Amino acid sequence: MTARTLVTGLGIAAPTGMGIEEYWSATLAGRSAIGRVTRFDPSPYASQLAGEIHGFEAEEHLPGRLLPQTDRMTRLALVSADRAFADAGIVPSELPDYDVGVITASHSGGFEFGQNELRALWSKGGQYVSAYQSFAWFYAVNSGQISIRSGLRGPSSVVVSDQAGGLDAVAQARRQIRKGTPVVVSGAVDASICPWGWVAQLTSGRLSAGDDPDSAYLPFDDRAAGHVPGEGGALLVLESAEHTRERGAPQVYGEIAGHASTIDPRPGSDRGPTLQHAIELALGDAGVAPDDIDVVFADAAAVPDLDRSEAEAITKVFGVRGVAVTAPKTTTGRLYSGAAPLDLAAALLSIRDGVIPPTTHSVLSPSYEIDLVTGAPRPAVLRTALVLARGHGGFNSAMVVRAADASSLRGKA
Numbered sequence: 001m002t003a004r005t006l007v008t009g010l011g012i013a014a015p016t017g018m019g020i021e022e023y024w025s026a027t028l029a030g031r032s033a034i035g036r037v038t039r040f041d042p043s044p045y046a047s048q049l050a051g052e053i054h055g056f057e058a059e060e061h062l063p064g065r066l067l068p069q070t071d072r073m074t075r076l077a078l079v080s081a082d083r084a085f086a087d088a089g090i091v092p093s094e095l096p097d098y099d100v101g102v103i104t105a106s107h108s109g110g111f112e113f114g115q116n117e118l119r120a121l122w123s124k125g126g127q128y129v130s131a132y133q134s135f136a137w138f139y140a141v142n143s144g145q146i147s148i149r150s151g152l153r154g155p156s157s158v159v160v161s162d163q164a165g166g167l168d169a170v171a172q173a174r175r176q177i178r179k180g181t182p183v184v185v186s187g188a189v190d191a192s193i194c195p196w197g198w199v200a201q202l203t204s205g206r207l208s209a210g211d212d213p214d215s216a217y218l219p220f221d222d223r224a225a226g227h228v229p230g231e232g233g234a235l236l237v238l239e240s241a242e243h244t245r246e247r248g249a250p251q252v253y254g255e256i257a258g259h260a261s262t263i264d265p266r267p268g269s270d271r272g273p274t275l276q277h278a279i280e281l282a283l284g285d286a287g288v289a290p291d292d293i294d295v296v297f298a299d300a301a302a303v304p305d306l307d308r309s310e311a312e313a314i315t316k317v318f319g320v321r322g323v324a325v326t327a328p329k330t331t332t333g334r335l336y337s338g339a340a341p342l343d344l345a346a347a348l349l350s351i352r353d354g355v356i357p358p359t360t361h362s363v364l365s366p367s368y369e370i371d372l373v374t375g376a377p378r379p380a381v382l383r384t385a386l387v388l389a390r391g392h393g394g395f396n397s398a399m400v401v402r403a404a405d406a407s408s409l410r411g412k413a
Contacts, residue, residue: 005174006244006404007253009088009237010345011080013189015051015230015332019083023342024349028377030360032331034213034228039193047207049216050193051230051333069132070145071110073191073231077142078149080235081185085150088237089250090183092150101154101181102146103173104235105165105188106139107336111197113137118196142189146235154181162391163299164261166233166340167399171259173238182243187341191231201229204392206303214361217330219300220307220372222365227302230329233338234345241404253348255404257384258286264394275396276313279386282398283317288384290318293400295356295373295380297343297387300327300334310388311368321371324378328357340389344401347385351403355379 010020015033017023026033033051042048058067058075066078081102085092092100114137120128135141140158147156155176159169166188173186192201201207208226210216217228244252260281262274283290296318299310314325328346329339350356356378364372384402391397 003178004241005177005238005256006241007236007256007348008239008244008249008251009084009090010253011082011084011087011235012342012345013053013076013080013232013234014342015053015232018053018056020087027328027331027346027357028355030331030358032213032360034217034331034333037193040195045198045202046209047202048211049208049213049228051228052193053232068130069136071113071136071141071191073110073189074136074142074145076191076232077104077189077235078145080189081146081150084185084235084237090237092152095183098153099182100152101156101173101176101184102143102152103155103157103159103169103176103184103186104142105159105161105169105337106142107162107165107190108192108197108200109139110137110141111192111200112194115194115196146185154184161395161397162393163334163336163339164389164391164395164397165337167259167387167389167397168261170236170238170256170341170344170399171261174256174259177238177240182240184238185235186238187233187235188337189233189235190336190338193229193231206301208302217302217333218362219298219302219327219330219359220311220364220368220370221362224302224304224307228333230333230335232332232342233335234341236341236344252404254351254401256399257402258282258284258288258400259398260285261395261397264396273309273313275310275388275390276316278396278398279313279317279388282386282400286400286402288400290322292384293318293323293386294382295324295326295347295350295385297347297385298325298327299388299390300329301390306390307368311370315369320369323371324356324373324380325370326356326373327359330360330362340387340397343387344399347387347401351382351385354382356382
């Protein structure tokens with residue numbers, strides 16, 4: 001029998017909270033962390049709002065030797081990995097060699113570190129460029145630094161598919177667990193709120209130019225005019241059911257039950273977007289029917305054409321207003337590759353607590369025939385959730401998570 005993949009630990013770094021309960025209480029309350037950028041002066045730029053993580057001091061959590069060689073995103077990722085392992089009750093050094101792997105996703109790498117070193121190169125000369133520039137900017141650096149810090153010698157890799165990458169990384173971790181690796185920490189943390197990263201993001205044409213934090217990021221709303229960027233994400237400890245049972249895990253948040261990814265055809269093709277196909281394949285992989293899905297965590301691009309195509313994909317699979325839909329990322333901004341793993345964490349916490357978090361600020365347009373949860377949290381009996389993510393360039397990813405009953409853990413893995 002194929003090994004089931006369970007989630008036993010969460011490490012969350014979000015603008016609305018560093019840690020599970022801080023993030024979750026803010027999410028249910030609809031408290032937004034979107035505001036004017038403080039990490040640099042945004043005045044020269046058309047977009048000036050972001051979801052920033054405030055109050056994070058890396059030196060309070062990491063040894064000093066790591067600070068000169070790491071970008072902000074990597075520091076956040078290292079702390080998130082530590083917290084995920086602690087939440088799962090796992091000390092990696094106590095497990096056999098090669099039993100723990102790390103698979104992350106990245107959208108842009110260590111942009112701020114790279115910018116600082118390029119500034120040194122241009123203003124002072126090559127002798128002032130840090131040797132750590134050779135890897136601190138790299139897409140795979142979070143996986144590498146986590147594996148070194150925690151002594152992880154199992155399968156290690158990185159996935160790059162923009163926002164869809166966060167789900168794709170977790171899916172790759174699930175494959176490694178099915179191949180026999182007992183534990184994999186997976187997900188993504190991104191942070192590129194710096195001038196160089198900002199200019200790169202503006203080239204997408206999808207950033208909101210609004211200056212009101214309460215109306216700048218409005219998916220499925222007639223006022224939608226782009227998204228607000230954010231920083232952070234989540235790392236999840238994934239385990240085989242057998243390993244979870246043998247060690248007596250302190251909790252099981254749920255199961256990674258199904259996944260699929262697709263790529264849209266190039267513009268001008270006769271074929272349309274393929275998000276619907278990704279949803280259908282993910283449901284098939286999980287062995288569930290549309291009626292089994294209790295809530296959908298939407299990608300929520302807040303670009304009218306993209307919102308419309310996502311809403312159409314949802315209604316074609318689940319029917320008109322056939323399933324609850326939510327997008328709690330309106331309080332954090334889109335965290336790029338970190339967004340979907342954070343939605344996975346939110347989905348698992350929703351299942352745990354029997355409540356769907358709201359889509360803050362948005363007022364659903366009647367033209368989108370979906371059941372968008374707005375205003376206040378919605379109590380519900382939740383067993384199975386679907387998380388959607390789309391990346392710039394046509395990437396689509398869909399993942400099904402469901403409750404893992406304690407009784408089922410006593411059976412075969």
